[in-house]
Amino acid sequence: MAALMAGCSVQDQPAQNGAAGAEAQQEAKWTSKTKDQLRKAIDNRAAHGLDQMPFAVEGEDDTALTKAALTYAKALASGATDPSKLYEVYTVARPKADLEQGLRGALAAGDVGKWLDSLAPQDANYRRLSQSYLELRRPDATASPAVPETGKLIKPGASDPRIPIIARQLVVLDYLHQGAANGNAYSPAMVAAVKAMQADYGMEPDGVIGDDALSILNMSDADRARAIAVNMERLRWLERTPPATRIDVNVAAARLSYWRDGKLVDSRKVVVGEPDTETPQLGSPIFRLVANPTWTVPRSIQEKEIAKKGAGYLKANNMAWKDGWIVQQPGPKNSLGLVKFDMQNDHAIYLHDTPAKPMFGMIQRQRSHGCVRVDDALGFAEMLARDGGVLDEWNKARATGKETFVKLPAQVPVRMLYQTVLFDEAGAPVIRNDPYGWNDRVAEALKLDGHSSLRVRRGGADVGP
Incomplete structure (x- = not known):
């Protein structure tokens, strides 16, 4: 699987100490066309995983429109959240763009929508995340395969129709090699994989698949969408040309x-x-x-x-x-x-x-x-x-x-x-585990629903640094 690390093609604009927000508001001349473009862009914010956050335009005057445009532009250009406030330590280089100047230019050109679209990461990985998020959030979306929580334990050596789905998720999480599963049979290879997973998460490594094991393996569409939106936000935190x-x-x-x-x-x-x-x-x-x-x-x-x-x-x-x-x-x-x-x-x-x-x-x-x-x-x-x-x-x-x-x-x-x-070899997003539970604080700030992450167990470190 390829790591989600790629940079983007859009150049960062150098930060300037020029126009302040008040000056930008004074110079910004909104038209009915650019007003519609702003509203349309905000209405389509689900493409960036921001559909749960309010970006309302509070008023028809230029000041209110400019304030809304700059707020949404900042969310696209460098994130809707501030990682330095979410985490005790965050020193990775952030994007720097003069949004007031950019808005003035967009209003002069009569294309606020195009300018806003240019602010988010432009690389293929970000686009794949966006597409996946929109598919998961569609009202008519077909639910992804999930492991039914029937209340029935799956013990080593048993046969169960849920085994193929469980095996697929064990492969995604690196606990099982592709092709190691055999139909509905809970094979020794799968038992060993489940035991390793249970040990990592501080569970009794007995190989029995019950509610606790399923809580790691059985990710809902809401959980997948949540993870994707969080990782899109993390990409927006990063400078576009590393x-x-x-x-x-x-x-x-x-x-x-x-x-x-x-x-x-x-x-x-x-x-x-x-x-x-x-x-x-x-x-x-x-x-x-x-x-x-x-x-x-x-x-x-x-x-x-x-x-x-x-x-x-x-x-x-x-x-x-x-x-x-x-x-x-x-x-x-x-x-x-x-x-x-x-x-x-x-x-x-x-x-x-x-x-x-x-x-x-x-x-x-x-x-x-x-x-x-x-x-x-x-x-x-x-x-x-x-x-x-x-x-x-x-x-x-x-x-x-x-x-x-x-x-x-x-x-x-x-x-x-x-x-x-x-991402897998075909470029499809693959949701991995969240060992520190760090997705939760970002998800909460983005007002995203879904289950809290399970952290890996503590106490595995040796004496070394």
């Missing part, structure tokens, strides 16, 4: 995508923060590689997880006290592995290697204390070093066996995003 060379980390799916010169050149699994120590939505560049890193244990981990373990644990894990901090020396047991990707942010979040390789084989990889562990991190570091023209320097740094820093000639921007809709 850096052509960048790293995108989809925290919800625990996957990394490396874009170079506008092309996707690498994708790999990552391990991200577990619930309650979530990886925040950051925009933060990698500025250097660190070979054979040391790890200064954060106070929170030191006090909660290491302080009571005693001197024997410290010695066994190559740790020692230094200036009041526990520091782990370089080596195979170091929690940062053999490479750290140093980033510039105020939250001590970065990418790194790990000795805990089995975690990459898990389905729900929300298992860290907030930093991002990269699968085959050494291979990825070599890729960045080669692209940056410092591969020889990097290889020499690794060979020292000591902590050594290699500055990248050009910083590589990183965006840590949270997107719960991916």
Whole structure:
């Protein structure tokens, strides 16, 4: 499945300190034609998943029309909600457009509708989400296959007509390989998949499919529409022309995508923060590689997880006290592995290697204390070093066996995003799970109905960052 990460073709307009809203209202000359265009655009706001939000035009005077136009334009251009108010941390670059100037130009050209249409993301993924949302919201839409909640438990070895639908959803959620199901039989492969899912969500992993398991598997059309609208809003938060060379980390799916010169050149699994120590939505560049890193244990981990373990644990894990901090020396047991990707942010979040390789084989990889562990991190570091023209320097740094820093000639921007809709090979949206339950606060702000998300269980993290 392809991650929902693509940029858009519409250029961001630079923010200006020019006309204020009052000046825009004074210069805006509305006609019956442009009034109708505004009302039609607002009436069609379901195409952007905004049909549950009020964008009424309160009056016929130019001031009221301009206020309504700018309010709706802002929702399309940068989101109807403010992620920095919905989340404690959100530093991903946002779109910047001079909407007052844009409205004046649209009124002068007599085409407010065309201008409003241009403000939303223009890429194919956004259009697919829009189409899917409209189909799900149609009054005459045929309900998607759902698992009937008959009250009857499905036990291992049983046969049940609901099995094919359950199998399809297990495939979507990555718990089951395509083709592993066999008709109506609840096969051992499916039982193992259900047990893994139950464990991830803190349920008794008995393989019995009852109401709790169905609450994860059985998504209604309203739930699908809700997830799609939320992810459309998240796309509107993003700048329309992201850096052509960048790293995108989809925290919800625990996957990394490396874009170079506008092309996707690498994708790999990552391990991200577990619930309650979530990886925040950051925009933060990698500025250097660190070979054979040391790890200064954060106070929170030191006090909660290491302080009571005693001197024997410290010695066994190559740790020692230094200036009041526990520091782990370089080596195979170091929690940062053999490479750290140093980033510039105020939250001590970065990418790194790990000795805990089995975690990459898990389905729900929300298992860290907030930093991002990269699968085959050494291979990825070599890729960045080669692209940056410092591969020889990097290889020499690794060979020292000591902590050594290699500055990248050009910083590589990183965006840590949270997107719960991916796309299959045919381009159709696929609704994935919401491990942090972060869809809920966006859905509430957009006044969307549907069930609250189930979070993955806590307590899966090891000592590492």
